[in-house]
Amino acid sequence: MTTVLVTTANGDTGRPMVEYLLNRGLQVRAMVRKDDDRARRLRDSGAEVVFGDLQALRDVRAALDGVQRAYFNFPVGEGLVESAVMFAQAAKEQCLELIVNMSQIQSRPAARSKTTQNHWLSEQVFDWSRIPTTNLRVTFFMEWLTYIAELIRYGRYVMPFDADSRFAPIAARDIALTAATILAKPEGHGGRTYTLTGPVEYTHRELAAEVSRVLGKDLPFEQTTVTTFLDLIGMPDDTAKLRHFEAVTIDQQEGRLAGISDVAPTIIGHRLSTVGDFVNEHRSLFELEYACKEDDCAAV
Template sequence: MEKQTILVTGATGATGAPTVELLMQKGYPVRAFVHKEDERSTSLKVLGAEIFVGDLHDMEDVRAAWKGIKRGYFCYPLSPNLLDATVMFAQAAKEAGAELIVNLSQKQVASTVKSPATIRHFLSEETFNWSGIPTVHLRATFFSEWFLYVSAAIKAGKLQMAFPERARHAPVAGEDLARTIVAILDEPEQHVGKAYQLFGPEELTYTEIGEIFSRALGKNIVYEQVSIQEMADIIGLGESDHFKNHVAHVISDHLFAGPHMNDRIRTITGKDPMKLAEFIGKNRAAFEA
């Protein structure tokens, strides 16, 4: 039986790109929704993906992206525009008769959160639920890819972020999230209507994370807690109030509160998620001067 095309948004990102690749390995045609054509979209085209260039804030673009498709993955960056994109995506999916949406959300989603980004994810989840389209929400903790954003500081011997050195969480790699996304898109029946918190395999403090970087890179990497503004400047988001307000509230919104980890990724995919040391090894060039 011929497999149906699957729509992947955020197709050049940390979860989208490996999702496209893994779906194609399973024999699924993929329509990769991208904002522009560049080297990243070209690499997906080489794999055989259909590249759809559009804007998630243009209703006609989103309708066209869903044409002839029944399953899709929704991923949107940390942005105050999340809800507009969600509503358009859900409406276009409903018009297309969609049978499944996998939605990437946040670990600490709740109706009482203070972060402007996280409350939007809560409302985004509710919007998909209201739409009546069968949906699975993936509430991921901080990605391992966050450390790539501060790689320049790591090269200089410092891991600099705005969180307390004893704050604990289990960073998860985009590749492992992608395997989870693909497993659900492939066999959704037991997952529809569920919301899963997703973690990496190690509960770590930032001090311990610095020690892992030190061992993996063979040099001393010291964790240093910096201000939210300094962290935003390091990442290149110094002018983004939305990002800074989000970071300011992640502790009160219980990002670092339990549960810190579970075996959900292994249960869904049959494979353990990668440890941080393995992630560093795969991205070693980004962390070395």
């Protein structure tokens, strides 16, 4: 039976991907950093859970041993290209049938963001390995909204990006289902690069208005600096995100995240989640009354 390795299996795309692949009858090996409740839930779902570091060749080789297909996803931060090299080498040793590689919509060699440029370099690494690879160039996740959930609860919608920059956010579950569909039936997908977006394009101001409409509360768009934004969401010392978000601000001004792609719904065979769907699914994160009930605090 085919075994698929899912890296960062506790992440926003990893968790649902494990679920989808298991439901399709494939064996799944889920790679995580540590043994915790999230790892236990993966085991309980039927996945084989292995522990390791994507920046350690020994761990990567062990994780890929006996695997036929794999999903490679590296979080924003240092070490992406080195990890891609190690992953490609270990995949080549195992003669993998397919790698699905998570990349960024604005991936290009002259990217301002080192993170974005590293995604492009990683695409080249997998190409050089000659392991059939599908690159998923993905726009902003709808999960971005959860970064500012606490602010939204108190009537603020804050972003570090220009109000009129355009993009079409996509739910992580839809990315996961797209990747899982490719991994379950890889014929025709090797060597392809796909752009994945959500179904509706917004400006940041329009997205704030849509979230306001769904929640039934006034959320005027506020733009702040990247430094202030990272302070507000509890990441004041994350230099990698600071530099990346500053570069992405310019990418958006240049229209590099604009536009809508029909690749994801074509591959999975049904419509994608809308912002309304996402906000309603996670409504408890965005409404103060829900938070108070969970914390047993006084009604407001």
